[in-house]
Amino acid sequence: xxxxxxxxxxxxxxxxxxxxxxxxxxxxxxxxxxxxxxxxxxxxxxxxxxxxxxxxxxxxxxxxxxxxxxxxxxxxxxxxxxxxxxxxxxxxxxxxxxxxxxxxxxxxxxxxxxxxxxxxxxxxxxxxxxxxxxxxxxxxxxxxxxxxxxxxxxxxxxxxxxxxxxxxxxxxxxxxxxxxxxxxxxxxxxxxxxxxxxxxxxxxxxxxxxxxxxxxxxxxxxxxxxxxxxxxxxxxxxxxxxxxxxxxxxxxxxxxxxxxxxxxxxxxxxxxxxxxxxxxxxx
Amino acid sequence: xxxxxxxxxxxxxxxxxxxxxxxxxxxxxxxxxxxxxxxxxxxxxxxxxxxxxxxxxxxxxxxxxxxxxxxxxxxxxxxxxxxxxxxxxxxxxxxxxxxxxxxxxxxxxxxxxxxxxxxxxxxxxxxxxxxxxxxxxxxxxxxxxxxxxxxxxxxxxxxxxxxxxxxxxxxxxxxxxxxxxxxxxxxxxxxxxxxxxxxxxxxxxxxxxxxxxxxxxxxxxxxxxxxxxxxxxxxxxxxxxxxxxxxxxxxxxxxxxxxxxxxxxxxxxxxxxxxxxxxxxxxxxxxxxxxxxxxxxxxxxxxxxxxxxxxxxxxxxxxxxxxxxxxxxxxxxxxxxxxxxxxxxxxxxxxxxxxxxxxxxxxxxxxxxxxxxxxxxxxxxxxxxxxxxxxxxxxxxxxxxxxxxxxxxxxxxxxxxxxxxxxxxxxxxxxxxxxxxxxxxxxxxxxxx
Numbered sequence: 246x247x248x249x250x251x252x253x254x255x256x257x258x259x260x261x262x263x264x265x266x267x268x269x270x271x272x273x274x275x276x277x278x279x280x281x282x283x284x285x286x287x288x289x290x291x292x293x294x295x296x297x298x299x300x301x302x303x304x305x306x307x308x309x310x311x312x313x314x315x316x317x318x319x320x321x322x323x324x325x326x327x328x329x330x331x332x333x334x335x336x337x338x339x340x341x342x343x344x345x346x347x348x349x350x351x352x353x354x355x356x357x358x359x360x361x362x363x364x365x366x367x368x369x370x371x372x373x374x375x376x377x378x379x380x381x382x383x384x385x386x387x388x389x390x391x392x393x394x395x396x397x398x399x400x401x402x403x404x405x406x407x408x409x410x411x412x413x414x415x416x417x418x419x420x421x422x423x424x425x426x427x428x429x430x431x432x433x434x435x436x437x438x439x440x441x442x443x444x445x446x447x448x449x450x451x452x453x454x455x456x457x458x459x460x461x462x463x464x465x466x467x468x469x470x471x472x473x474x475x476x477x478x479x480x481x482x483x484x485x486x487x488x489x490x491x492x493x494x495x496x497x498x499x500x501x502x503x504x505x506x507x508x509x510x511x512x513x514x515x516x517x518x519x520x521x522x523x524x525x526x527x528x
Numbered sequence: 529x530x531x532x533x534x535x536x537x538x539x540x541x542x543x544x545x546x547x548x549x550x551x552x553x554x555x556x557x558x559x560x561x562x563x564x565x566x567x568x569x570x571x572x573x574x575x576x577x578x579x580x581x582x583x584x585x586x587x588x589x590x591x592x593x594x595x596x597x598x599x600x601x602x603x604x605x606x607x608x609x610x611x612x613x614x615x616x617x618x619x620x621x622x623x624x625x626x627x628x629x630x631x632x633x634x635x636x637x638x639x640x641x642x643x644x645x646x647x648x649x650x651x652x653x654x655x656x657x658x659x660x661x662x663x664x665x666x667x668x669x670x671x672x673x674x675x676x677x678x679x680x681x682x683x684x685x686x687x688x689x690x691x692x693x694x695x696x697x698x699x700x701x702x703x704x705x706x707x708x709x710x711x712x713x714x715x716x717x718x719x720x721x722x723x724x725x726x727x728x729x730x731x732x733x734x735x736x737x738x739x740x741x742x743x744x745x746x747x748x749x750x751x752x753x754x755x756x757x758x759x760x761x762x763x764x765x766x767x768x769x770x771x772x773x774x775x776x777x778x779x780x781x782x783x784x785x786x787x788x789x790x791x792x793x794x795x796x797x798x799x800x801x802x803x804x805x806x807x808x809x810x811x812x813x814x815x816x817x818x819x820x821x822x823x824x825x826x827x828x829x830x831x832x833x834x835x836x837x838x839x840x841x842x843x844x845x846x847x848x849x850x851x852x853x854x855x856x857x858x859x860x861x862x863x864x865x866x867x868x869x870x871x872x873x874x875x876x877x878x879x880x881x882x883x884x885x886x887x888x889x890x891x892x893x894x895x896x897x898x899x900x901x902x903x904x905x906x907x908x909x910x911x912x913x914x915x916x917x918x919x920x921x922x923x924x925x926x927x928x929x930x931x932x933x934x935x936x937x938x939x940x941x942x943x944x945x946x947x948x949x950x951x952x953x954x955x956x957x958x959x960x961x962x963x964x965x966x967x968x969x970x971x972x973x974x975x976x977x
Contacts, residue, residue: 263865263868266865266868267864267865269864269865270861270862270863270864270865280810281810283864284810284864284867287864287868299619299620299621300620300621303709303727303728303758304727304758304760304777304817304873307755307756307757307758307777308777308813308814308873309814310756311756311813312813312814315810315813
């Protein structure tokens, strides 16, 4: 199996994080804002690590992003309620600390955070190692950080927009409203707005590929061992012609079939393949 | 556990039966077992691993000479189900790891199972060949063609016995229907269709048709920025072919009826337990994510597994589970560390026994837990080589949460989090369980008196 992603070497930072998380778990006297900050930093670190993976795990990314949003929301509410922070000298929400670039957060190693000392909570002494290791993040920077980190994630091309194929004749050959809406929004989504998981969508230049049965291009891969005695029924497009234009069919032509339908589809695909090659080579 | 006189429930003593897999301390990643499943009769036991292989064990006939052997499982067939693939368009490697295996009920002499990796589902036929034809007219015994003009006598080829050969052939390949990673497959009770679920969508397939699937659930938001929830598991009702459930990363379960609409985005029932404010933490949502959902054999209940608990829900009560079992609550105070090392994302499965009276799930340190729903008793057992003497009775284990540690107890900080039991299976009618511990498969049986 190929190794995937970034192999994490045990670094000072990671050892530090492991120590911090056990401190979180075992210490009862750790103040809540500090705990929250620690968790937030861990979340952002993870998201940034996922950014370097070829294919980030969607489930984990969603859970972590939700945790970040939850903390963000909490911090927002706190700052709305308390214009004067309990920590003297700290103005919440709009502060931008040195060493941090917008839009991305560069997570500095603890050594670079020495300048944070004076801003930390008054409950701990300045020399506290836990405190010194935390990067205090402002609200605005956090939002833009999430967006930028996740936007930069390698995308997953979604070639299968929902098709609601009508199974029987007596059903109305129409789609539920939201399906059509989704397709449109998918296209808008491609414009690349500040979307957290926008990177999981394909980017603008390849949007036309969505309409193709892309897998035809790779028909020759991995198919020789499969039975040819299996006959697939000829591919029937939905009865309503308008549907065929609005919704790409999920058709996966059988490689071994010799029916006329399939030959026709193959021919269409070849010309589309030429078209793609033209664009790819030309651009 | 001791057998009680006059008690309705006789407690079970679990004994070691067999272990499959190498003894080497260095584990090849490809050998890590990723799924375990008995077939509907319990005669066959299938495992899938990270290397894309499927190994099927068959239970031997019980012999009167050795009654204590109780039918051991021996290798019946091994085949490569999935290969690593490279998606050139996205520059992505598609892992060959088998995520799930599901058996079809047996309808003829051959066995059929579905196996899936992240992207492709395959239908495999496993059949035996113990005879071969001999006495062809047009070719001789070595296979060389005979000159037809030299043939003066015709004979009918006869079938002669040969050494048993078990062959596995891929009969269907259901590909290219999932953008996201497949986490579940489930065979419908009509035995004509099945579903496959990924993070955002569920597709319905007909076994005979590989180039089309119906999308029956789609939770992908129009704007991906609004994505806050993913599908984590899905299963068909065991008897009602129109009903299925799917679980989410937010700890909810939706029951859907396919008769109401072609696209089942509106659930018929929505199961969610209100959050306990006293247990609230930064990790509340993460640990509420459901990693497995299973209907009971009766079809009356569903069981869900989240990071710390197993819950049993009555289909008729949506607002809370009827039973909640703590699997390893001592981890609640370790959540930050478990988040840091990603253990908090481990996906444990859960299983019912044949009569739906006992449920089982795995934990860390190669521990697994069983909960008796009737007696409310539970036990922690361990799958380890040390307890692997034939017919040795498994001793209950205990984790000490603090204070004085007794002799046989293990403290929370000594638990080995790299030894996790994610996959287990229970024989459909007998007290035989299969427990996957990394690259080893343990088979335990109840004690025969």
